[in-house]
Amino acid sequence: MKKLQTAALILLTLAGLFFCFLGSGALSRMQSSLIGFLAPISQSGHTVKSSIGSIGKDLLTLDQLETEYSRLDAENRRLRAENNGLRDLLEENNHLRQVLGYREHSSFLLVPATILSHDAGVWWNTVKVNRGTKDGISTDMPVITDRGLIGKTTTVSDNISEVLLITDENCKVAAKVEGTKEQGICAGPRIGNGDLQLTFLSKLADLQPGQKVYTAGVSGGVFPSGIALGTVKSFHPRELDGEATLEPTADLDNLEEVFIVTGGK
Amino acid sequence: MRTLFLILLLCLLPVVVVVQDFLPILPPAQERIQLLPVLFCFGALALPFIPALFFALATALIQGLILLQFQSGQAENGLAPAIVFFLCWTIALQMTGEITHGLRWELHALGSFLVTITMLGGEFLMICAKRGGLPLSIDVLTRVAVPGGASLLLAPMLYLLLKSFVPITSEGSSANNPVPYDL
Numbered sequence: 001m002k003k004l005q006t007a008a009l010i011l012l013t014l015a016g017l018f019f020c021f022l023g024s025g026a027l028s029r030m031q032s033s034l035i036g037f038l039a040p041i042s043q044s045g046h047t048v049k050s051s052i053g054s055i056g057k058d059l060l061t062l063d064q065l066e067t068e069y070s071r072l073d074a075e076n077r078r079l080r081a082e083n084n085g086l087r088d089l090l091e092e093n094n095h096l097r098q099v100l101g102y103r104e105h106s107s108f109l110l111v112p113a114t115i116l117s118h119d120a121g122v123w124w125n126t127v128k129v130n131r132g133t134k135d136g137i138s139t140d141m142p143v144i145t146d147r148g149l150i151g152k153t154t155t156v157s158d159n160i161s162e163v164l165l166i167t168d169e170n171c172k173v174a175a176k177v178e179g180t181k182e183q184g185i186c187a188g189p190r191i192g193n194g195d196l197q198l199t200f201l202s203k204l205a206d207l208q209p210g211q212k213v214y215t216a217g218v219s220g221g222v223f224p225s226g227i228a229l230g231t232v233k234s235f236h237p238r239e240l241d242g243e244a245t246l247e248p249t250a251d252l253d254n255l256e257e258v259f260i261v262t263g264g265k
Numbered sequence: 266m267r268t269l270f271l272i273l274l275l276c277l278l279p280v281v282v283v284v285q286d287f288l289p290i291l292p293p294a295q296e297r298i299q300l301l302p303v304l305f306c307f308g309a310l311a312l313p314f315i316p317a318l319f320f321a322l323a324t325a326l327i328q329g330l331i332l333l334q335f336q337s338g339q340a341e342n343g344l345a346p347a348i349v350f351f352l353c354w355t356i357a358l359q360m361t362g363e364i365t366h367g368l369r370w371e372l373h374a375l376g377s378f379l380v381t382i383t384m385l386g387g388e389f390l391m392i393c394a395k396r397g398g399l400p401l402s403i404d405v406l407t408r409v410a411v412p413g414g415a416s417l418l419l420a421p422m423l424y425l426l427l428k429s430f431v432p433i434t435s436e437g438s439s440a441n442n443p444v445p446y447d448l
């Protein structure tokens with residue numbers, strides 16, 4: 001028995017040393033495999049959570065349902081009216097494009113995805129989505145919603161990908177401020193509070209609260225140009241540069257459906 | 266039976282990792298509940314020394330890989346810190362278990378609290394060492410303390426749940442509670 005224990009201890013030490021000295025490539029493959037292995041449990045968890053959420057929704061009172069119906073009916077009428085107006089605008093826009101010979105603005109190839117879970121890590125802001133290599137997803141693909149940028153894919157398995165949110169300190173995005181020539185690097189603070197920090201601006205930048213910030217689209221970078229990132233909340237000059245605090249355009253606390261940008265059309 | 270218990274704990278590891286992602290976020294600053302340290306503490310206290318070390322290695326691999334971040338293709342932190350952390354805590358908890366003559370729920374709760382706060386504190390210090398700067402603030406303390414408190418409160422529940430699976434006899438009785446067993 002003593003020999004068996006010694007052998008086990010040696011095996012444990014060797015295994016520990018082996019894992020301690022693994023390179024980044026091997027670690028990346030192991031992480032991807034682990035996420036793939038956990039995928040069925042994650043998807044089941046998401047289904048259970050959705051079911052529990054829908055039970056709560058079914059338990060609305062009649063008054064609440066009536067109010068909700070009235071609200072949706074009014075919104076439906078408003079959207080129809082708006083849609084009619086937009087249809088006219090679209091026709092006019094198409095006509096003008098043809099007349100002027102403009103090429104259609106660049107647009108993206110999007111893969112819709114559902115947020116499965118927010119990762120429990122305290123110091124990292126990541127979420128898991130239900131799309132992977134089988135859907136044509138690879139690492140470093142931008143992830144957006146209809147309101148703006150939310151992050152990029154980092155680890156991808158067959159059916160699940162991990163998305164690093166823009167509120168994470170490690171997700172750095174080249175950004176430009178609307179109506180100015182100011183450009184900077186946008187990332188989340190280390191102790192995330194939901195805001196973004198736009199640094200390396202000019203000390204004399206005249207930024208006003210409410211100004212919109214978009215991705216700058218650096219050549220060879222991950223994020224294409226012109227995706228909404230946030231709005232300026234405040235600006236303060238530092239010793240060497242200026243720093244602005246931004247409120248993300250996308251609601252990162254209530255993410256459900258997102259789109260992964262797999263390329264341009 | 267005891268081998269089955271080790272297998273059960275190993276099977277629970279990935280489940281717990283996923284379940285903690287779906288747990289509600291705690292106020293005031295959206296702190297997350299950590300279940301992995303609670304399960305790890307139970308395994309480290311209930312298993313004999315060598316199986317406990319293997320369990321610690323498995324916990325370290327899962328926790329290390331889940332939290333691994335890559336910057337320009339390079340892993341920010343390898344698995345070594347997680348492996349060292351969980352192995353050290355296993356040795357400490359095993360020694361404490363010997364002093365208290367076996368697994369006790371109070372020890373498990375306190376251990377879960379300590380493992381959680383040292384794990385989160387260690388992660389923060391590691392990030393600071395890698396990225397530079399040490400922005401200590403009340404927010405940092407809250408983000409460490411609140412999940413620690415949650416672990417302290419959740420530990421007795423998990424203890425009661427797992428106790429039904431493990432052949433642990435009466436608490437505190439060294440005669441009836443020969444927790445360590447031969448491999």
